[in-house]
Amino acid sequence: MEKLREILKENFQKDKRNKITFLTGAGLSAASGIPTYRSTDGIWVKGTKFHRPEEFGTFRYFSKNQEEVWQFNLFRKGMFEKAQPNNSHKLLVDIEQLIPEDFSIITQNIDGLHHRAGNSGTKIFEIHGNMRLVRCSLECSKAVYLYPKDITLDRIYEEIPEETWEKLECPKCGGLLRPNILWFDEYYNERLYKVDTTMKIAKNTGILIVIGTSGATTLPLRLIEQTLQYGGYILDVNLEDNNITRLTKDKKRALSYRMTSDEFLSEFHKALEACNVSL
Known part of the structure; x- marks a missing residue:
């Protein structure tokens, strides 16, 4: 040294x-x-149950498969909260x-x-980005919001309760919120x-x-x-x-x-x- x-x-x-x-x-x-992303046991190496990560981790995929993507992210948020x-x-x-x-x-x-x-x-x-904030997937404004409380999942394919979907509505336009993270088909700004x-x-x-x-x-x-x-x-x-x-x-x-x-x-x-x- x-x-x-x-x-x-x-x-x-x-x-x-x-x-x-x-x-x-x-x-x-x-x-x-x-888990890391690209190590031998990483999230993106294993991928999701049915898809390659470069397909799954995109806004394009989210717009067509909102429940599956939110299941993954709510499960991962729970993992982060338990970690020290x-x-x-x-x-x-x-x-x-x-x-x-x-x-x-x-x-x-x-x-x-x-x-x-x-x-x-x-x-x-x-x-x-981070898993403390969410924003409107319809981009009704430039606002970001704190993650709704108590909406994590214990299992990755657990069904999302109706009350959780209600918490994931944009407070301005009623559209679906999204995680405030950068996906593969998005750009740094x-x-x-x-x-x-x-x-x-x-x-x-x-x-x-x-x-x-x-x-x-x-x-x-x-x-x-x-x-x-x-x-x-x-x-x-x-x-x-x-x-x-x-x-x-x-x-x-x-x-x-x-x-x-x-x-x-x-x-x-x-x-x-x-x-x-x-x-």
Whole structure:
């Protein structure tokens, strides 16, 4: 970890102090009991009962199969609510406390565990949405609403009660609500997914630590490219090589760490403490 300490000292030179940003994916929440998306036991590898994920996880499919999609999402919401932040989430809270002005989390995760662990809400940017909010599927307005209470399902194909359907009606137009998440056939935007904000963060990031994501979606890869373009470091923390590995191959300011998120974040926290003491 000597190279890590050198990078931190370089980042915190008084004349060029830059942000430290964590780009997190589903692998970070695996220890909380939430399946990842593309690992061997992942949600999108197994798919749903009848469909490939790239078909099922779309607004197009939702518009024709609303009950099936809501069954899946209400079951998954129940899974998220039962899960607890793991040690990696807690270490990120500790790291934020050391560098509150220079810290950001950009997350692909919709489980809300960064918030529940205790990271500041103003420092978390959820680029794929979250399961705390819903919005009108008919887009009668730009409003988002808190998820109705007590509407999770214990089983993925459990029948949705009538009273739950009533809670899923848009309060403005009476249309069906939808999860406030990004589906495969939709696009990143600033209003819902903070694309412009996170690209600006990446531009001003001296060290971008990528943890628990294979880099299979476009915005994370753009964020990595942005950080590299403006002279920042990329630290790829994953158990296996992935799309990020290929993107950063032969880049002098990119390093790979093939270890668990707990192991890396623990070492990073220690290195950061030592760096702050010595500056």
